[in-house]
Amino acid sequence: MSVTLDTYLVTQEDLSAGRTTTEIVDAAIAGGIDIVQVREKHRSAADQLAITRELREPTADAGVALVVNDRVDVAVAAEADGVHLGDDDLPVAPARDQLGEDAIIGRSVSTVAAAATAEENGADYLGVGAVYATSSKDVDADEQAIGLDTLTEIAEAVDIPIVGIGGVTPGRAADVVEAGADGVAVISAITAADDPEDATRALAEAVRSGKRRRADDPAVEGSA
Numbered sequence: 001m002s003v004t005l006d007t008y009l010v011t012q013e014d015l016s017a018g019r020t021t022t023e024i025v026d027a028a029i030a031g032g033i034d035i036v037q038v039r040e041k042h043r044s045a046a047d048q049l050a051i052t053r054e055l056r057e058p059t060a061d062a063g064v065a066l067v068v069n070d071r072v073d074v075a076v077a078a079e080a081d082g083v084h085l086g087d088d089d090l091p092v093a094p095a096r097d098q099l100g101e102d103a104i105i106g107r108s109v110s111t112v113a114a115a116a117t118a119e120e121n122g123a124d125y126l127g128v129g130a131v132y133a134t135s136s137k138d139v140d141a142d143e144q145a146i147g148l149d150t151l152t153e154i155a156e157a158v159d160i161p162i163v164g165i166g167g168v169t170p171g172r173a174a175d176v177v178e179a180g181a182d183g184v185a186v187i188s189a190i191t192a193a194d195d196p197e198d199a200t201r202a203l204a205e206a207v208r209s210g211k212r213r214r215a216d217d218p219a220v221e222g223s224a
């Protein structure tokens, strides 16, 4: 399954300054978001299902992919386009068995070895991070931001697309893409923004700028 990953919104309603996830997603759609992941970890399965169902029609109408964090069962019930899985979630292969060949399955990684394994296991794309430090996700004390050099190593090690996640802002997105990411995934840069629509546009412009910079880089094979 091929999917556009330039700008990727991961939802988290408690960072949205009182706005609902649906309001944030509507604004992101207006700003040109490519893919949305429902990640409401502190909500019940029933609530996650209700939110995902509410987003099904507006995302489909806009041609925006809709995936669910962690929960294959919620993705199936809401007829979402796929799931995003990490170390604590169902492995990719059994998720694929349940969701089918056309589903989008993303996998979180932070090392080259894990990226190669996820690709072998059939992931469609990788979420690579945390690129920069972030307060949006609780991480173990020994988990550090991986930085741009590790992101580049991962991008060079796999053939599937990767998105950089963790502390990404419009001001940093071009660097992340120039380093090898196909797109950027964010929570707070859109969700906590005063104007989530404008923030999405700014992110998309930064991704385009990063792609132009990479294409112009003589160190990159096949570029100018």
Ligand SMILES: Cc1ncc(COP(=O)(O)OP(=O)(O)O)c(N)n1
Residues within 6 Å of the ligand: 008, 010, 037, 039, 069, 070, 084, 085, 086, 087, 088, 089, 106, 107, 108, 109, 126, 127, 128, 129, 137, 163, 165, 185
């Ligand atoms: C696009 C993207 N990349 C990485 C993650 C992190 O997933 P995971 O490691 O499973 O952690 P949780 O998000 O489940 O807390 C992601 N969600 N999305």
Ligand SMILES: Cc1nc(C(=O)O)sc1CCOP(=O)(O)O
Residues within 6 Å of the ligand: 010, 108, 109, 127, 128, 129, 130, 131, 133, 134, 135, 136, 137, 165, 166, 167, 168, 185, 186, 187, 188, 189
């Ligand atoms: C959900 C998530 N996963 C990460 C990882 O490193 O796998 S970092 C992260 C949080 C991203 O939020 P923000 O854009 O606000 O930094």
Ligand SMILES: [Mg+2]
Residues within 6 Å of the ligand: 069, 070, 084, 085, 086, 087, 088, 089
């Ligand atoms: Mg997870």
